[in-house]
Structure formats: C-alpha cells, structure tokens
Amino acid sequence: xxxTKMVLxxxxxxxxxxxxxxxxxxPLALLPEQIDGWTRSDSVAIYDRETIFDYINGAGEVYRSxxxxxxxxxxxxxxxxxxxTVELFDMGNPADAYGVFxxxxxxEEAGIGGGYEHRGSVLCFWQNRFYVCxxxxxxxxxxxxxxxxxxxxxxxxxxxxxxxxxxxxxxxxEGLVPLSERFFHLHPxxxxxxxxxxxxxxxxxxxxxxxxxxxxxxxxxxxxxSYENESAATNARLSFRRGYLPGSGSSRVxxxxxxxxxxxxxYSRFVVVVLDAESADQADRLAQDAVNRLYDSLDWGx
Amino acid sequence: xxxxxAGLTRRDFMKGVGSVALGVTAGLPSTxxxxxxxxxxxxxxxxxxxxVVHGVRDTDGALVQQMLxxxxxxxxxxxxxxxxxxxxxxxxxxxxxxxxxWHYLPTPPELEQAIRRAVLDAGVSEENIALGDxxxxxxxxxxxxxxxxxxxxMRTHSxxxxxxxxxxxxxxxxxxxxxxxxxxSLAELWDLPITKxxxxxxxxxxxxxQFHNIGPHHFDPSxxxxxxxxxxxxDAVAADAVGLQIIQQKRRLVFGExxxxxxxxxxxxxxxxxxxxxxxxxxxxxxxxxxxxxxxxI
Numbered sequence: 086x087x088x089t090k091m092v093l094x095x096x097x098x099x100x101x102x103x104x105x106x107x108x109x110x111x112p113l114a115l116l117p118e119q120i121d122g123w124t125r126s127d128s129v130a131i132y133d134r135e136t137i138f139d140y141i142n143g144a145g146e147v148y149r150s151x152x153x154x155x156x157x158x159x160x161x162x163x164x165x166x167x168x169x170t171v172e173l174f175d176m177g178n179p180a181d182a183y184g185v186f187x188x189x190x191x192x193e194e195a196g197i198g199g200g201y202e203h204r205g206s207v208l209c210f211w212q213n214r215f216y217v218c219x220x221x222x223x224x225x226x227x228x229x230x231x232x233x234x235x236x237x238x239x240x241x242x243x244x245x246x247x248x249x250x251x252x253x254x255x256x257x258x259e260g261l262v263p264l265s266e267r268f269f270h271l272h273p274x275x276x277x278x279x280x281x282x283x284x285x286x287x288x289x290x291x292x293x294x295x296x297x298x299x300x301x302x303x304x305x306x307x308x309x310x311s312y313e314n315e316s317a318a319t320n321a322r323l324s325f326r327r328g329y330l331p332g333s334g335s336s337r338v339x340x341x342x343x344x345x346x347x348x349x350x351x352y353s354r355f356v357v358v359v360l361d362a363e364s365a366d367q368a369d370r371l372a373q374d375a376v377n378r379l380y381d382s383l384d385w386g387x
Numbered sequence: 388x389x390x391x392x393a394g395l396t397r398r399d400f401m402k403g404v405g406s407v408a409l410g411v412t413a414g415l416p417s418t419x420x421x422x423x424x425x426x427x428x429x430x431x432x433x434x435x436x437x438x439v440v441h442g443v444r445d446t447d448g449a450l451v452q453q454m455l456x457x458x459x460x461x462x463x464x465x466x467x468x469x470x471x472x473x474x475x476x477x478x479x480x481x482x483x484x485x486x487x488x489w490h491y492l493p494t495p496p497e498l499e500q501a502i503r504r505a506v507l508d509a510g511v512s513e514e515n516i517a518l519g520d521x522x523x524x525x526x527x528x529x530x531x532x533x534x535x536x537x538x539x540x541m542r543t544h545s546x547x548x549x550x551x552x553x554x555x556x557x558x559x560x561x562x563x564x565x566x567x568x569x570x571x572s573l574a575e576l577w578d579l580p581i582t583k584x585x586x587x588x589x590x591x592x593x594x595x596x597q598f599h600n601i602g603p604h605h606f607d608p609s610x611x612x613x614x615x616x617x618x619x620x621x622d623a624v625a626a627d628a629v630g631l632q633i634i635q636q637k638r639r640l641v642f643g644e645x646x647x648x649x650x651x652x653x654x655x656x657x658x659x660x661x662x663x664x665x666x667x668x669x670x671x672x673x674x675x676x677x678x679x680x681x682x683x684x685i
Contacts, residue, residue: 144605207603207607218602
C-alpha cells in the first residue's frame with residue numbers, strides 16, 4: 086500500500102485487523118490513551134518511505150537507508166504542560182530499529198526498550214522493530230520527566246524483545262569504545278561514520294549488513310560486513326583491495342600513508358576490515374579475532 | 388576529472404591528492420548573480436548584529452532589514468540599498484524568492500519580507516513575486532520566473548554535511564535524485580532550465596546556525612547558537628564556503644577537538660572544482676565583514 090501522508094482518526098481505525106503488517110496495524114492500540122495527566126490525540130499522521138521527506142527534511146534518507154516502513158505521529162496534551170509528540174517508527178525488523186538508534190547515538194541509558202538516549206528535549210529508544218522518539222518543546226518545566234514517563238508507557242505497550250543484531254554482538258569486546266557500535270547497510274552510511282571512498286568499494290547494498298566499532302588504543306575501526314553469499318563477499322574483498330589497497334598483493338596487513346595499518350580478511354560470506362590500526366600487530370590481531378568469532382558463531386545465522 | 392573523483396579514497400586525502408582534487412586545504416573533503424563561468428574572485432559580505440536574535444525563530448525584523456540593507460551596500464558598493472537591488476532586479480522580472488520552511492529552523496519571515504519589500508521597491512509588481520519552498524514546481528511564478536533570490540539558514544545535515552544555499556535548490560527537482568555521495572552533485576540543480584542563469588542574490592542565514600545533529604529530525608536547539616549573522620553574495624558557492632568555515636570552527640570550539648562533519652560537505656568544493664559554479668577556495672573570496680566582530684569564528 087503506497088501511502089501518502091494520511092491523518093487517521095481512532096474511529097476509522099477501530100476494528101482494524103491483523104497487527105502483523107504495518108499497513109494494517111492500529112498504531113493507537115500501541116499508544117496508551119492516557120499517561121498520567123497526558124491525553125493522546127485522536128488523530129495520527131502517517132508517513133511512509135515516499136512521504137517521509139514531507140515530515141523529516143534531510144534526515145529522511147537516514148530512515149530510508151534502513152528497512153523503514155512507516156512512522157506514526159501522535160500528540161499528547163496536558164492542561165498544565167506543553168504538548169509532547171510521540172513518533173513511532175516501524176523499522177521493519179529489530180536489527181534496523183537498533184541500526185537507526187545507533188546511527189547518531191552519542192550516549193545511551195538502560196531501562197526503556199533496548200536502550201534509550203535522552204538529549205535536550207528529545208528521548209529516543211528502540212524496542213523490537215520500533216524506534217520511538219518522544220519530544221517536547223525545549224525548556225519547559227518538568228518536560229524531562231514527562232518524556233521518560235511517556236516513553237516508559239509506550240514501551241510497555243510495544244512487543245518485547247530487543248536483542249542487538251548478531252553482527253554487532255560479534256564485534257570483539259576488548260578495546261571496543263563504548264557506544265561506538267553502529268549497524269547499517271549502505272555505503273553512504275559507512276562514509277558518514279568513517280569516510281572510506283566515494284566509490285562503493287565494499288559493494289554495500291540494502292541486503293548487506295554492516296557492524297562497525299571503534300577501538301582503542303588509538304582510533305581504530307573494525308568493520309564486519311555480511312553478504313548474501315560467499316561469492317559476493319569474495320567480490321567485495323577483491324574490490325576493496327583493488328580500490329583501497331592497490332599493489333598490496335595478498336598481504337593481510339597494509340601500511341597506509343598516515344602511518345596506520347589496514348587489515349583485510351574474508352571468511353565464508355563475511356568480509357572483515359580493520360582501518361587506522363596503530364600497529365600492524367593490532368590490525369592483524371583485531372581482524373583475526375573478528376574472524377574467529379565469526380567462525381565460532383556461524384550457526385547463529387549472523 | 389569526474390572519473391578520478393568518483394574513486395577518491397581516504398588514502399588519497401592522506402596523500403594530499405584528494406585535497407587538491409576537491410579544492411580543500413586540509414583533512415577529508417570538508418568545503419551567483421548567475422554568470423557563465425566562475426569569476427576570479429567572489430565578494431561575500433558577512434554582517435552580524437548581537438541584538439538581532441533572541442533565540443531560534445525569534446528575530447528582530449527591523450534589525451534584519453537594516454542588516455540586509457547594509458550588506459547590499461557593501462556588496463555592490465553603491466550609495467543605498469535600493470540602488471543595489473535595481474542592479475539585480477528589473478521591474479519586468481518575475482521573481483521567485485526561494486526560501487526554506489523547515490519547521491525547526493526556517494528562513495525567518497522577517498527576512499523573507501525584507502527581501503520581498505526590496506523586490507517590490509525595485510519596481511516588480513506584487514503579482515510577479517512569489518515566496519516558496521516545497522511545491523515550487525507547481526508554483527506558476529517560479530515556473531515563469533526570470534529572477535531568483537535564494538535564502539535559507541545554515542545547518543548541519545545528515546546526508547549532505549550541511550544544508551545551505553546550494554542545497555536549497557533541491558526542491559526544484561526530485562530530491563532523492565541528488566542524494567548520492569552525500570549530495571555531491573547539488574551544483575547540477577543550478578543548471579536546470581527552471582534555475583539556470585536566474586539567481587541574482589544569495590542570503591545565507593547565520594542568525595542561529597545549527598552545528599550538530601541529534602534526534603529523530605536531526606535537530607536540537609542546544610546545537611544552535613546566536614551568531615547573529617547574514618552572509619550575502621551573488622556567488623552561492625562562496626557564501627556557503629564562508630558559512631562552512633564558521634560551522635567547522637564552532638564544532639572545534641564546542642567539542643574541543645577536530646570533529647569533521649558527518650558526512651563531509653564536499654558538494655561545496657565540488658561546486659567549484661567540478662561544476663565551476665562559483666568559488667569555494669577562500670583565497671578567491673573577498674570577505675567583507677560588517678558589524679559585531681566578537682566570536683566571528685572566521
């Protein structure tokens with residue numbers, strides 16, 4: 086169903102059927118009518134992959150770089166406080182809900198969904214296939230607690246389950262900088278987090294899964310990419326070697342012009358890249374550690 | 388050239404090759420009275436007033452009018468602002484004022500109206516002036532326009548590094564068509580039949596610029612600051628390059644370290660080096676500073 090922006094009333098939605106597909110889901114069933122002194126509006130605005138730009142200028146592409154399907158927007162009002170807006174993003178699957186949460190996360194707290202970030206006048210969390218943001222007008226008295234209260238109440242109505250993507254869990258923990266883990270699919274997102282090249286050297290596409298982490302010592306990045314099959318992984322490894330490590334033969338570790346080191350390995354349908362390692366040894370160990378974890382974990386379906 | 392740039396890697400920047408190719412001076416790819424080609428230098432006026440804003444979307448209309456007038460006089464070096472406007476707008480022009488309606492940080496209505504008044508004063512009839520952003524392709528004035536005035540606030544942007552004057556023309560087309568490679572080809576928007584050769588003035592709003600993205604809409608007012616500035620030029624590329632320098636310096640000060648934009652705003656440098664739309668190289672920009680000088684960051 087190709088939706089344009091729609092505003093639905095609860096009366097229209099009463100009696101909607103299955104909750105399985107987003108287009109038939111009743112978002113109001115997931116959003117409590119009353120939360121303490123807050124009352125939910127009867128209407129909900131809906132934006133899909135095509136109309137997201139009408140609602141979120143610019144950042145719309147961020148959602149579209151994941152399996153984003155719809156966002157529902159409702160307002161909660163209180164006689165004594167400014168309105169609170171709740172945005173319920175259906176990200177298609179839990180991995181992508183985590184992915185969009187991790188996209189620009191700078192801090193994270195536990196206790197709501199799979200984790201939440203509260204900065205300024207916005208609180209966002211992810212849970213199951215949903216990414217949820219609760220926002221108030223900034224600087225309003227008591228709004229911080231209101232955001233937490235509303236977010237907890239919404240979380241209680243959403244399906245449980247917030248396991249991070251397996252690929253992210255495969256990032257070696259030793260030296261991993263807290264909150265540096267990202268999960269995504271596309272080349273522009275890789276360049277957002279770590280500029281590699283204008284060309285899509287790793288053949289990233291909507292079907293590839295990427296886990297990225299930053300490591301200490303130094304400012305080293307580890308990239309694990311999961312491809313559809315081993316052939317695709319091999320092609321990507323060769324493409325990256327041609328484009329980023331020309332003339333390096335089959336060397337596992339290559340020194341770069343900034344005095345750092347790159348390591349490139351592939352295993353089964355995965356490619357592992359270490360970037361900006363402090364030493365050849367660090368590059369090699371980190372890449373091998375990741376491959377070992379992949380080897381031990383293949384039956385997770387990572 | 389295009390083929391070479393398509394393959395630019397991080398290692399090219401380590402070698403310095405990328406910096407030269409993209410016309411930037413350090414690190415990763417960081418930085419229009421229309422004319423057929425680039426001028427040798429581009430004049431850009433940066434004017435600031437510490438009292439012009441009291442917060443995001445809280446602008447003193449009288450001061451903004453004064454700033455715009457002063458900037459025009461400095462830009463065109465004529466005796467008064469109305470004479471300057473007559474240099475760029477003819478009474479028989481059909482004028483589209485391309486603004487920006489983004490809810491969180493729109494072009495201030497006070498500035499929109501100051502521009503509109505100036506166009507009226509230049510002799511254009513009211514029915515031949517339109518203000519618009521989304522939906523301008525369906526707007527008869529924009530479709531028939533002979534002159535464009537381009538104005539919007541400067542902000543960091545999650546897909547193009549910054550949203551500024553070059554990006555403001557994206558609603559003249561289908562926006563996703565220009566999203567590849569961090570919107571590297573935005574300068575092509577200026578070559579569309581509806582825009583080509585029409586832009587007479589660019590006003591980059593630096594009243595409360597945004598220097599960092601957070602949240603679902605990638606905006607929070609805590610990452611704006613009262614800079615109180617306007618950047619005015621006939622060269623959109625040069626104006627954007629100046630604005631970009633200010634944003635990058637603000638990020639250095641606030642974060643206490645080099646925090647490159649994510650993604651890098653290389654569309655601005657490419658507008659110079661690849662598309663030859665204007666000057667992004669600061670050595671080719673004649674920057675005229677007016678007004679409040681404290682913490683100008685450039």
